[in-house]
């Protein structure tokens with residue numbers, strides 16, 4: 521079990537938060553997703569090592585941009 525914090529740009533409201541949470545939750549192995557709207561921090565807990573490309577793709581799918589890692 522590990523957790524990684526990424527930064528996502530473009531989120532402006534609770535709807536954005538739920539869109540990102542929904543897509544990221546679909547990544548295999550992800551057990552929890554916490555989004556801080558103010559800072560854009562997205563903390564992802566997973567049972568396996570996260571694939572940064574999968575996170576990037578999920579955030580992109582939601583309509584936002586991964587700005588770190």
Ligand SMILES: [Cu+2]
Pocket residue numbers: 531532533534535536537
């Ligand atoms: Cu929004």
